[in-house]
Amino acid sequence: MMQRALDAADKAERRNAILAAARQLFLQDPHKLPSAAQIAEAAGLAKGTVYLYFRTKEEIFVGLLAADFRSLFETVAEIFHNPPAELPALLAHFLEHYLRYLDQHPEFLRLDAMAYSVLEQNLSDEQLRAFKLELTQLLVASGAAIDRALALPEGRGSTLLMRTYALTRGLWQSLDQPRCIAAMLDDPIFAPLRPDFRSELAAALREYWLGALSIAAQG
Amino acid sequence: MMQRALDAADKAERRNAILAAARQLFLQDPHKLPSAAQIAEAAGLAKGTVYLYFRTKEEIFVGLLAADFRSLFETVAEIFHNPPAELPALLAHFLEHYLRYLDQHPEFLRLDAMAYSVLEQNLSDEQLRAFKLELTQLLVASGAAIDRALALPEGRGSTLLMRTYALTRGLWQSLDQPRCIAAMLDDPIFAPLRPDFRSELAAALREYWLGALSIAAQG
Amino acid sequence: MMQRALDAADKAERRNAILAAARQLFLQDPHKLPSAAQIAEAAGLAKGTVYLYFRTKEEIFVGLLAADFRSLFETVAEIFHNPPAELPALLAHFLEHYLRYLDQHPEFLRLDAMAYSVLEQNLSDEQLRAFKLELTQLLVASGAAIDRALALPEGRGSTLLMRTYALTRGLWQSLDQPRCIAAMLDDPIFAPLRPDFRSELAAALREYWLGALSIAAQG
C-alpha cells in the first residue's frame, strides 16, 4: 500500500501526482484522455484512490487545463510587468516569453484542443461554471496588467489577450499534424502545412498586434 | 426495406442523406458525435446500410467537415473574384460574405472544434491524408485567388487565409458557451465572455487584416 | 455467432431463453440476482445481446416474477373453475393444486422474497407501475372467479387470495433455511423451524380459510 497522505500538504502532493500521471499519459496519445485505470497505475495508486482526489475523470482533465491556464496568465502578467517601451521590442519580449511558455507546457494546447468535446461531458454545471469563471477572472486580471503597461483603455487588454489566444489555439489546431501526416510533410504538396508552429505563430501575432495597436493609436 | 440505390446518382443521394442526418443530429447536441444508430434512424436506413456508404462513423464526420471546408473555400474564392479596390471596402466585403457563410453553416465551427479529438481516433492513415491533402489544396487555390486579387506575392494569400481561419476557430471556441454558462451570461462577472461571436470576430479580423496588409505594404 | 432470431416467434423464444438462464442461475444461489454477464453466458449469448431483450438487469427479474405470477393466478382460476361443493373437499382441492404449483416453480417464492429490495432499484416508474398493475388485475380476475365459485360478495375473493398469498410468502421466508442452518435442523433446539414448508403452509391455510369463510358465513 502506498504511503498515506495525512496532512494537507501530502494530499496536495498526491493530487499533483495524479495530475502529473494524467499529463504524461495524455502527452503519449494526445487525442484522447487516458482512462482512470491507466492514470491510477501510472501514479502508482489503486483505481479507487484516484476517486478520493477527483470526483470524475473529467475533473482531472479540467484540473490540468486550469493549472495550465493559471500559469499562462501568470506568465502574461509577468511579461507586462516591466515591458520595453518601444513597440517592436515589446512584441519581441512578449513573443519570447509567450512562446517559451508554450514550449514548456507541451500538453497545454493539446488539452485545450480537446476541451470543447470534453467540457460538457461529465462535469456538473457547478464545476463547469467554476472553471469558466476562473478563466474569466484570470483573463481580466492579466488584461488589466496590459492596460496599465500600455496605457490602454480599460478592458482593451483582455480583448487583446483573448484574440491572441484565439490565434494561438487556432493555428495550433491547423499545424499540429497527426503522426501519419507529420511523416509526409516533406512532400511539397503539404508545403502550406509545413511551417513550424512557433515561427508561424510569431509571425501571425506580430501582424495581429501591429494592426490592433495601430487601430488603438488611431482611435 | 428502403428502395435500392442501384446507380451512382442514387448512391450519392443516399450518401448525402446520411450526411444530412448526421449534421442535423450533431446540431442538436454539438459536443458529441451522434451514434451510428441514431444517424441510421434519422436517415431512415438500417444501421448496417450506413456502413455500406461509410467505413467508420468518423468517416461520416470527416465527410461532413470536408464538405463544409469545400464550400467555405469556394465562398472565399468568390469573395475575391471581383473585390472592391479600396481596403476598407474590401474588408467589409470579405467580412460580410465570410460571416454569412458561417451563419449559414452552423455546424461548421462546432464540427471543427471536435476534429482534433476525432481525427486520429478511428480513421485510416490514408483517409486522414486524403482529408488533409484536400484541405491543403483548397487553401492553396483560394490563397492564389487572393494573391491575384490583391497583387500579393505568391503564397501570401494562403497564409492570410490560414491565420484568418485560426482566429475564427479560436474565437469560436472561446465564445461558444455551454448551455449552463449561456444561462448565466448576464451576470457581470462573465462580461468578458459576453461579446457575441459575430461582432467579436469582425473586430478581430479587421485588426488582423489591417496589420497583415500594412506589413505586406511595408515589405 | 448465435443463430439469429428474425421473426417475432424466434425473438420470444430468445427472450425466454434469457429468462430461463436467469431462473436457473438464480436457483443456484437464490439470495442474489445473477450478474448480466453470467446470464448471458448461461444463455449462450453475448453480454450485449441480453440488452437487446431487456433494458436493465432488473427488468429480467421482474419479467421472471411476472411470468410466475401470471401462471400462479391462472392456476388459481382453474382451481376454482369446477370446485368441489363441500368446504373440506374444496380446501383439499385448492391446497393440492396450489402446493403443486409452488413445487413446480421453485424459483417463485425465492424471487418474490427479493422483490422488495430489488423493485425500486433500477426500474423506471413506468415499468414498476406496469408490473404492479398487472398483478392487481390478475388478482382481481382470479378473485372474481372465486367469488363466483363460492358465491361470495364481490371483491371478497381477491381479499382471500391476497391474504392466502401473504401467509404463503411469510411462511416461506420463515422456513426457507440458509444452507448452514438447513444442515443443523436435526438439532432439537431448532425444532420450531423444522416443519417442512408444505405441510406447515397447508395447516396454516386450512386455519385461515376456515376462519375466513366462517366469518363470511356469519356476515
Add this chain to the structure above:
Amino acid sequence: MMQRALDAADKAERRNAILAAARQLFLQDPHKLPSAAQIAEAAGLAKGTVYLYFRTKEEIFVGLLAADFRSLFETVAEIFHNPPAELPALLAHFLEHYLRYLDQHPEFLRLDAMAYSVLEQNLSDEQLRAFKLELTQLLVASGAAIDRALALPEGRGSTLLMRTYALTRGLWQSLDQPRCIAAMLDDPIFAPLRPDFRSELAAALREYWLGALSIAAQG
C-alpha cells in the same frame, strides 16, 4: 477524535449509536441498506471505528433486526401476561398492542423484508446460526406464554405466533407501495392495493385466529 470508549458501558453505548444511525438512515430509503460510510458519518464516527464494533455491514443489519425481534417477542409475552378471558376481547387486546408495536417500530417490517436477500450475503455461518437460534428461542418462549394463557397444548402458541407473523410480513410486502405507486393509489385500477396496512392486517389476523382457535377447540 471521538472520546474513547474504555469501559463496557461506553462500548455498548457506542454500539447502540451505530445501530441508531443505521436505523435512521435506513428509514430514509428503506429499499437498501445505507453504506458503511453513511452510517459512520451519521453516528459521528470514522469509518474504521464502525468496524471495531461490527465485523461486517450486514452484522449491523442483523443486530438491528434482532433487537426488533427481541422487543417484539417481549411485547407479545406481555400481551399474554394478563389477557382478557373472552376470545373477542382477547383478540382486540392482542391486535391493539401488536399493531402499536409495529407502528412504533417503522423500520421493523422493512428490515425484515430485506432479510432474505441479505442474510446469506456476508455473514459467517456462526453469526447466522446465532441469529436464527435466538429467534427460535424467543419464539418458543413467547409461544409458551400463549400456551399458558390460553391453555393450549405445548408448542401450539409458537405455531400461532409464527403464522401470525407470516401473515403480517406477507401483507406488509403486498401493501407497502413504492413511492411512484403510492402517488397513483387513488386511481380505481389500484383499488385492491389500497387498503391501509393496519386495518387489512387486523382483519386478516382476526380471520386467522378465529379459524385457528376454532380448530384448536375442535381438536
Add this chain to the structure above:
DNA sequence: TATGAATGAGTTTTCATTCAT
C-alpha cells in the same frame, strides 16, 4: 443492396474492508 440481430471490448465508478498512523 438492405437489414437489424449479435457481438464483446472497453470504461467508470462504488463501496466494504483494511491497516498505517
Add this chain to the structure above:
DNA sequence: AATGAATGAAAACTCATTCAT
C-alpha cells in the same frame, strides 16, 4: 481505541461494427 487514506474487486451498460439472411 479511533482515524480515514488506500485498496481493488465487482458489474452494468454502451455502441461501433459485423455478417447471416
